[in-house]
Amino acid sequence: MSVTRRDFIKRSAALTAASYVGMNLPIGQHNVAQAVDADKWVRGTCRLCGAGCRLEMGVKNGRPVALRGVPKARTNYGYLCMKGMLFYKIMQHPDRLVKPLYREKKNQPFREVSWDQALDIAAKGFADSVKKFGSDSTAYYGSGQCQTEETYIFQKVMRGGLQTNNVEGNPRLCMASAVGGYLTSFGADEPIGGYDNIERSYCIFIIGSNMAEAHPVIFRRVMRRKLDNPDKVKIINADPRISPTSRIADMHMQFRPGTDLALMNAMAYVILEEKLYNQKFLDDYCVFRVGKDKKQVNMAAFKESLEKYTPEKAARTCGGNITAEDIRTAARWFAKSQGTLSMWCMGINQRKQGVWANNLIHNLHILTGQLCKPGADSLSMTGQPNACGGVREGGGLCHILPGHRLVKKEKLRNQVEDAWGIPRGRIPPKPGYHTMAMFQAVNEKKIRAIWINCTSPAQSLPNVTPYRKGLQSDDVFVVCTDIFPTKTTECANLILPTAFHFEKTGVYGCTERRSQITPKAVDAPGEAMPEVWIVREWALKLAKELNDPVIAKCVEPFLGKEPDCELPEAVWDEYTQKVTKGRDNDLRGATYEVLKSMDDGVQWPAPTKEFALTGGTVMKFVRGSDPMAETLAKDDKPYQFYGPAHADKKLWVWLRPYVGADEEPDAEYPLYLSTGRIIDHWHTTSMTGRVPELLRANPYSYVEINPKDAARMGVKPNDMVEIESRRGRVEMPAKVVEGPIEGMVFAYWHDMHEDRMINKVCKDAYDPGSKEPEFKICACRVRRISGPRALKPYITTLNG
């Protein structure tokens, strides 16, 4: 590259960055779009977290040459993080799976097979299982990283074709409690508002989320809001761990793990005691409920239930640095601000009391009327890019059908059967196995054939060791679709190579009900194919094996479509036009044509194209913003809570007592263990671990230990320590840091190395409502085993 061209690109890079912050640089305004002579720029969504950042990939001679943010996108306004920027390296990696691979027994090496052979093997494996052990001996386990079209077509073939509801996905491990919380508090899944409230809020309550690392671009918006309004905007960060997120907080409330239920009940106590609640909002829109039978009670009963949560008592329960005065101040900031926004993530969801913890956040918003107005929202952040769009909306969990329909309701099953043109009664009435039960059923050989798509449960399940046994057994036929070898492909009989993001077309739905398309920009390597094609071809072969024309009927509308664009569009059209019609996630207006024309995408409900082209519904339930608040209105009030789960069309304030973690520390295991994500890595590192820059930044997991605990245990920085629980042990280096509260250690979970895989130590207790496991809290002990040791990073190869 000549010096002049290089200089030109540098200036363009600077001008692009400067344009984001409205800075005029003294170097002349070039047309930055011309900086790279790319053949085309293809607009899509980042693949590497749930923020939903929009970016454009510059393609030249069929390969990616540049990336830039999309400044008009209402998710990221052009900003990206380094993880998002480096994902093009994943596409070109030499480890990419490029041919179908098969082995009959799991101790054999894989051999290459043709697609035709591979699909025959997959069809025969599932058909044999159905014939010998029945439909419920088969299962699909998907991912919040699959595109909506993929989740939708897989679950259609499983439910309508194979007649089983054994359809699950890894969002059970991260989002299920948020779903439970929204349904039980607001009557409808997914947030009322979205990121749009960040710039309009005056109090931001961040709890159980290190968003500076987990959602860096959204954190940037929160940071900007605070820095631009240092005196007007208050940030409260509540977390047992001080993290980079705490750096912008006015108040960091550091509590003993699991005691946040007491903390939030105490905030509610203050709101009642000081009459900070919004009586009109309560009168118009809310009821109080208690217990399994959802008994309605009055406000006095609610007040009585809070009596044991005086700020003084709660401060003692919470421990850490929390004082009664802090709780009072936080409650006042929350209640009195012009708009309060709560944001949380796995610290709240991955808990045995996950649904209750969600309810208690919503309680604070309902009591104070901090909903449905500018800057006010109760916003659960999503971890994965399509947990909301694909799995929650597209029918990717064992108890829900697409369009937020419950499996157990016959009328709703019939609606889906009619839309699919298959006989009524075809979808079984019984929900399938939820995730932890599914892998238990694999262990018990109740499931004999399982298809695992785009995720790695052999690493990501809590207390993972016992759950691997079934997957490793030759009695269970395991198919994996993925782009790289993982700990789970080590357990596979058949590995099918798939096209990656930007190598196929599909839609992702991010945190804020926003669906965004990513079109194909480059060819997939080798013989890798889009999942929608794989499922269609597999279903046709299954229909023959089982001599069941209804299976073929499930993919009939998609026959003859080319796999990269036409096929996913046909799947999306069926899903949106026939299945979301009239549901609260009505996406009929969000056609491919509309989505492609948008810088970002469409927030549902968006029943018509005209409305979708405006961007859709910014604030659900609000007349003037949400078209369904008009069509489903039951009175003339400005807010209409029409959610399908609450027949009374009210918001519910729940009486939920503080209950601790499933496993609290004791004499034998005296410390709390919590786990989480580091900025550079995504989940199990099957992708980011293969980007050397990201790997080098954090080559292996480590554990953070509070300096006081470290001194007591004689642990010095970088010493090797053993972390042991009742379930397993790992060894990793220690970082001594004022991060976790005293009495708690925090380990990063991305590492694939067997010695450092912290999920062997975590507990598999789960929330009785959401069935989401308690990754965030268990009891452990930590022991120094040596001084610093040179460690090698590890990524699994094809044969383990």
Add this chain to the structure above:
Amino acid sequence: MPIGGFVVNAQPEFVNEVAGELSDIDDVEVYGFDEKGNIVAVIDSESSTIMEAQVKKIEGLDSVLTVGVAYLHAEDEVEKIENGELVIDNPFQNRKKH
């Protein structure tokens, strides 16, 4: 030889110092900053490995709150990978090709 355009956010009261510290890092050129703590910088490095290392250095500075990427040009690196001049750095040995 990738080129990246960045917005670095510093605590506003320390933006001057941070801009100075950035200029001292190899390959980093500061194009401007403002009183809100925004610093526009370009990293022009030999490889994306070096760029990531420089970003880590910036993230590690005391008064830096976030580092946002606006633009990345990587054509030269992609070309080199395709021509076989640059092998994607692979820290894992004995990789089985298939």
